[in-house]
Every structure is written in structure tokens, then in C-alpha cells.
Amino acid sequence: MNKFARYALAAVAGFTGLVLLTATSDREFINLAPTEGESNAILLESGHAYTQAFRATRNSPISRVGIFLRPAAARLSKGTIVLSVESEGTKATQEISTDFIDREGPTQVRFAEPIPTSGGAEVTITLRVPENLSGQIRAQLRPLDETFDPALVSFAIDREPQAAPLGYQVYYIQHPPLALQLGGLLLLTALFVVVGQPVSRPVAAGLLAIALPIIYVLPGFSPLLVVIQMVVLAAVMHWLKRFSLHPSAVLLGAVIFTFTTWWPLHIANNWQWIPEVFGQGASLKDIFLDPRQIPSANGGNWEHYGSYIGIIAAVLAFLGLAATVREKKYVPYIAITLLSPLAAVMLPDLVIVTTFGLAFLAAHGLEALRTFLGRDRLAAVLCSVIVVLVLLDLLHVGARTLEFGIL
Numbered sequence: 418m419n420k421f422a423r424y425a426l427a428a429v430a431g432f433t434g435l436v437l438l439t440a441t442s443d444r445e446f447i448n449l450a451p452t453e454g455e456s457n458a459i460l461l462e463s464g465h466a467y468t469q470a471f472r473a474t475r476n477s478p479i480s481r482v483g484i485f486l487r488p489a490a491a492r493l494s495k496g497t498i499v500l501s502v503e504s505e506g507t508k509a510t511q512e513i514s515t516d517f518i519d520r521e522g523p524t525q526v527r528f529a530e531p532i533p534t535s536g537g538a539e540v541t542i543t544l545r546v547p548e549n550l551s552g553q554i555r556a557q558l559r560p561l562d563e564t565f566d567p568a569l570v571s572f573a574i575d576r577e578p579q580a581a582p583l584g585y586q587v588y589y590i591q592h593p594p595l596a597l598q599l600g601g602l603l604l605l606t607a608l609f610v611v612v613g614q615p616v617s618r619p620v621a622a623g624l625l626a627i628a629l630p631i632i633y634v635l636p637g638f639s640p641l642l643v644v645i646q647m648v649v650l651a652a653v654m655h656w657l658k659r660f661s662l663h664p665s666a667v668l669l670g671a672v673i674f675t676f677t678t679w680w681p682l683h684i685a686n687n688w689q690w691i692p693e694v695f696g697q698g699a700s701l702k703d704i705f706l707d708p709r710q711i712p713s714a715n716g717g718n719w720e721h722y723g724s725y726i727g728i729i730a731a732v733l734a735f736l737g738l739a740a741t742v743r744e745k746k747y748v749p750y751i752a753i754t755l756l757s758p759l760a761a762v763m764l765p766d767l768v769i770v771t772t773f774g775l776a777f778l779a780a781h782g783l784e785a786l787r788t789f790l791g792r793d794r795l796a797a798v799l800c801s802v803i804v805v806l807v808l809l810d811l812l813h814v815g816a817r818t819l820e821f822g823i824l
Contacts (some may be wrong), residue, residue, distance in 0.1 A: 451584025565688030
């Protein structure tokens with residue numbers, strides 16, 4: 418590649434990366450769905466202030482809110498409901514025309530200027546109706562149950578607390594997690610393209626050990642996770658080199674172990690695992706292959722106990738197991754990998770030992786695949802593509818874990 422083409426490619430990659438890093442969207446982060454029916458609603462009357470207060474869940478501006486409004490009269494009069502949202506001294510007001518009331522879902526209001534909030538700050542939504550609409554519209558309530566914490570949301574009429582809150586939605590402005598990660602990867606690619614000359618393996622390994630963990634945590638920055646992943650990635654790459662593996666196989670094994678969701682899930686739960694991981698309903702498929710690695714909202718458990726590696730990595734680990742068994746090599750590593758899930762029944766933290774073994778086998782699986790395809794340029798390109806696909810898969814799943822777990 419000549420110099421002009423190299424710089425043009427770097428410019429395109431860098432520009433695209435910057436666009437992705439600065440892209441924003443609004444996303445639903447709170448959805449307290451109501452119970453439908455007249456018995457689970459309150460009539461909105463003029464002369465009263467209907468106020469819903471809740472705690473912000475993110476350090477991001479609120480772009481829109483939704484309230485579940487329903488007609489209480491056969492025919493609504495023409496008019497507008499006034500909805501205001503206030504947070505940390507900033508107040509925004511919008512009017513809702515009766516022509517735009519959603520009779521089945523939430524009636525949403527978008528703010529031209531998003532309302533700044535910080536995590537834990539109190540946000541209030543206030544509804545007022547004019548005299549000509551008094552008693553013609555009802556707001557649906559959400560009866561108290563164990564699926565949400567009533568301490569985080571409260572509903573009042575003229576400051577008089579009510580038993581049940583309104584059903585509501587809140588959307589925050591956010592940078593799409595995967596866009597952040599792809600933007601970071603493109604900037605890293607642009608850097609390597611600009612350098613142009615082949616970089617020595619130690620220098621390349623050092624750059625990757627620094628850059629990839631930073632890219633991984635962009636959706637939900639955690640200094641502790643960055644440090645852990647930098648150390649783990651560098652250490653595993655250095656260790657795997659002892660087995661005379663191709664650099665792509667070394668990077669694959671290190672990436673799988675470093676970017677499994679086990680690390681952010683442990684940080685999100687303050688390093689406290691719940692005993693009997695398999696007894697809590699988590700299977701091997703849940704732990705290693707289910708992409709929904711998101712801590713649940715009840716403070717202790719998460720939907721799926723996680724050490725995600727993905728289907729591609731799992732297939733490569735199976736190939737590596739077959740190759741090493743056939744060659745009668747690395748028996749201790751194989752034994753530890755196969756037996757550690759049994760120990761994890763009583764000591765769940767040992768799932769990470771299984772993950773380490775699977776990463777080791779996946780690296781050897783990629784090496785076996787490269788040997789089978791032939792050690793030519795095409796095989797090297799294919800192996801590199803596989804590494805990139807595994808990395809993107811881990812970044813995508815990790816983004817959701819960080820987005821909902823650590824923030």
C-alpha cells in the first residue's frame with residue numbers, strides 16, 4: 418500500500434471512529450408499566466398537581482418521559498395537559514394535546530433541550546389539567562409488588578402521598594455502547610495504519626494491552642476494571658507465547674479470558690458471588706453462551722451468572738480439546754477445564770478457572786485450524802478475521818453488562 422492510500426485509509430477510519438464516538442441516541446432506562454383498568458387509575462381533575470417523584474438512575478440528560486393516560490369520557494374535549502419535569506433546579510414544561518393521547522401505550526413527551534440529571538438525584542414529573550378536561554382523563558397506576566422498589570418512586574396529589582405510583586417511562590440521552598467501542602477500535606486501526614511500518618510484537622502487544630481494555634469499558638467506565646483487564650491481557654498473552662502459538666491464537670486466548678463478563682459482573686456485585694451458582698438455575702449454557710449478562714435490579718442476583726465467551730470461542734475450544742487430546746498434550750489443563758465446573762457448584766468463583774481453560778483450548782483450536790488450512794497468507798487473514806469477530810462479540814455483550822451493571 419502506497420503512502421497516499423495508507424493515509425487515506427487512516428483518515429477514513431479515524432473520521433468514522435470519531436463520528437461513532439460522538440453519536441448519541443435516547444434509550445429507555447425506566448419503564449414502570451401500569452396495571453390497566455379503571456380500578457387501577459386516578460381521574461385527573463383541574464386545580465390539582467399530580468406529582469411523581471423518582472431517583473435518576475444515570476448521569477445522563479433525560480430526553481423524554483412517558484405517562485400512561487387513558488380517556489375517561491366517551492368524547493374528550495379539545496385541550497392540553499401540562500406536563501413538567503424538574504431535576505436539580507432545571508425545569509422543562511410541555512403541553513400534551515388530547516389529540517395525541519395514546520389510548521393503548523404511553524403518551525410520550527420529548528424535550529427540545531434534554532434535562533440534565535445525575536445518578537441518585539430526585540426528578541419530579543408534574544401533571545396539571547385545565548378546567549375543560551377535568552375528570553375526562555385518567556392516569557394508570559402501578560400497584561405495589563416485589564418487582565420494583567417503592568422507595569425509589571412516589572406519587573402524590575397536592576403533596577399528599579398516594580399508595581401506588583403512576584406507570585411511567587424515562588428515556589436518557591446516551592452514547593450507543595457498541596458505537597463507542599467500534600469508534601475506539603477504528604481509531605486504534607487508524608493509528609496502526611498511519612504507523613505503516615510493521616510494529617515489533619512486544620510493542621504491538623503492549624499497545625493492545627493498553628488500548629483494548631480502555632475500548633472495552635467506554636460504555637461504562639470503571640478504573641478498577643481497566644487496570645484488571647490491562648494486567649490480565651498482558652499476562653495471558655505473555656503466558657500463551659510459551660506454547661509456540663501464532664500471534665493470532667495468542668491474542669484470541671488472551672481476549673477471551675480478559676473480556677469475559679466474569680470481571681464486570683464481579684465488580685458490579687462488589688466481588689460477592691451467591692453460593693451454589695448452578696443451584697440458582699444457571700446452566701453451563703447460561704454462564705458461557707447466553708448474551709444477557711445483565712445484573713438484575715434486586716441488588717444481589719443477576720439474571721444469568723456470567724462468564725460469557727460466545728459460540729465462536731466455544732467452537733474453537735472444542736476444536737482445541739479434540740486437537741490436544743489427539744496429540745495427548747496438555748492433560749493437566751484439560752483436566753482442570755473439565756473438572757472445575759463441578760467444583761464451581763460449591764464455589765462459584767471457580768467458573769473463572771473454567772473460563773481460563775476454555776480460552777487456552779480456544780487458542781489451540783485456532784492454531785489447529787490454521788495448521789489445517791495451511792500456513793499461507795489466506796489462512797492468516799482468516800484467523801485474524803476470527804479473532805476480530807470474537808472480540809466484537811465480547812465487546813457487544815460486555816457493553817450491555819457495563820451499561821446496566823456498573824453505572
